[in-house]
Structures are given as structure tokens and as C-alpha cells.
Amino acid sequence: MQTNTTLDTPEDYCGTTYAAKLLGLSVGTIQTLVEKNELQAWKTQGGHRRISMPSIREYQRKHNMLTIQNTPGDNRLRVLLVEDDAVTREMLRGYCNRSVMPVDCTAMSSGLEALIDISSIKPDVLITDLDMPGVDGFALLRTLRQNPQFNRMTTLVLTALSPDDIESRGGLPEGTIFMAKPINMDWFNGFFTAFLAGRYIELHAQDRHKPSTEMV
Numbered sequence: 001m002q003t004n005t006t007l008d009t010p011e012d013y014c015g016t017t018y019a020a021k022l023l024g025l026s027v028g029t030i031q032t033l034v035e036k037n038e039l040q041a042w043k044t045q046g047g048h049r050r051i052s053m054p055s056i057r058e059y060q061r062k063h064n065m066l067t068i069q070n071t072p073g074d075n076r077l078r079v080l081l082v083e084d085d086a087v088t089r090e091m092l093r094g095y096c097n098r099s100v101m102p103v104d105c106t107a108m109s110s111g112l113e114a115l116i117d118i119s120s121i122k123p124d125v126l127i128t129d130l131d132m133p134g135v136d137g138f139a140l141l142r143t144l145r146q147n148p149q150f151n152r153m154t155t156l157v158l159t160a161l162s163p164d165d166i167e168s169r170g171g172l173p174e175g176t177i178f179m180a181k182p183i184n185m186d187w188f189n190g191f192f193t194a195f196l197a198g199r200y201i202e203l204h205a206q207d208r209h210k211p212s213t214e215m216v
Contacts, residue, residue: 013050015116017108022056023065033059048116076102077199080123082114082140083107083158084132088183092127095188101196111135115143123153125195130159130166138169145173154195158183 019039020027030051034041039059040052059065079096083089089107096105106121108114112135114128126144130137137157144150157172160181166172179187 012053014053014056014120015113016049016051017113018106018117018120019051019056021106023059048112050116053120076104077125077196078121078123079103079105079125079127080114080118080121081105081107082109082111082126082128082132082137084109084129088129088158088181092183092188095185095192099192099196101200111137111140114140118144119149124199126150126153126155128155128157130157130161141173141176142170156191 014022016027016030020030023030025033030039033039034049034051040055041049043049077099081089081092081096083092086109089109093105093107096103106117106123108117111128111132114126115135118126128137128140137159141155141157144153144155154177155173155175156177156179158179158181159166161169172178177191179191
């Protein structure tokens, strides 16, 4: 396994969790593939593993897997869910995956994982807990706020913290949607349904404004 890299942009690499999602394998299997040099990877000075996206695509081609679909023409709703509680994480991921509209939900257990992979995922919606060990939701949101790439991303925070607790820890970025725990699934369903409806209208509006290719 390499210990450094000449790759320049976040789109050239991803973390172990996202690599496992892309290939439909377990995190343990991804680690094994790295050790066997079937996937190219390296570690940062902080000890965090980065996996080469070109090597993932090559692995997909070699094993006749579906190629990565994350292009501007991809109309799936991309959701990044960051939640350290496994029960809540699986409940919300299951809800997203049952949507009638094509949804690609990537679930992670820490803010650090999210920061590693968010540039590759390019989510339309970020759903994150606030009170997490290590890189918490506050640090995640503050970091993303500094990057104009994510200005149009919708952010929903889930937390058991009180409004006073949130303010004492720096508050939330303007435009952040707040939802208190325990999660009210009726409210969440309303949020998600409204967002999907808006997405549907937006996509159809774009289709209507596309130049016609029919011959006159």
C-alpha cells in the first residue's frame, strides 16, 4: 500500500466506507483488496486511508461491475446521511431507499468519513447528527460552509441538543433545517416528500427548456 499520493483533487480518491458502497462489498473486504494491492491506497499523516477512484473503476471493469454513476446527467437524488447511532442510521437509510423516486443514500457513522468522501458523493441533501465523537456535526458544517461547492446543498440536522446547547456551541449555518430527536417520522416524511416534489418539478422544468433535437 502506498504511503503518499500525487493525486490532486478529492474526486480522485475516496474513503473505505464509500469504496465499499461503490463496489457493493464489506469494509473488511475493501481492506483486504487494499492489502492485496488490487485497490491502490495510501494513508494520510493522520492515519486515514484514501483509496484511488481510478483503481476502483478499474476493479469494476475487471469484474464486469456497473460503472460509477455520479455525473451531472444523473438524475438520482443523492443523500449523505451522517449518524453515529446505528439504529437511527439504518432506519433513515431504509426510508430513503424505499422512496418512489430514485435515491442514492450513502450512510456514514462519523463526520470525518463524510469530509473524506463528500466531494466524490456530491450530495443534494446532507442529513447529519450534531453530537458525535471526533469530528462532530458542528465541525462538519463549519468546514463545508467554507467551500462554495456545497452552497446549494440542502442540510438537515438531527439532534437531541436543545436550542440553547446549539447556540452555546456556535449555532448552525444560515439555512440549516433543524429536527429534534427522537425523530418524528411523520415530519421527516413530510420534509422528504416536499423535497422530492420540488426536485421532480425542477427536473421537468429543465427538460422543457432543453433545445429540441427534432428536425423541422
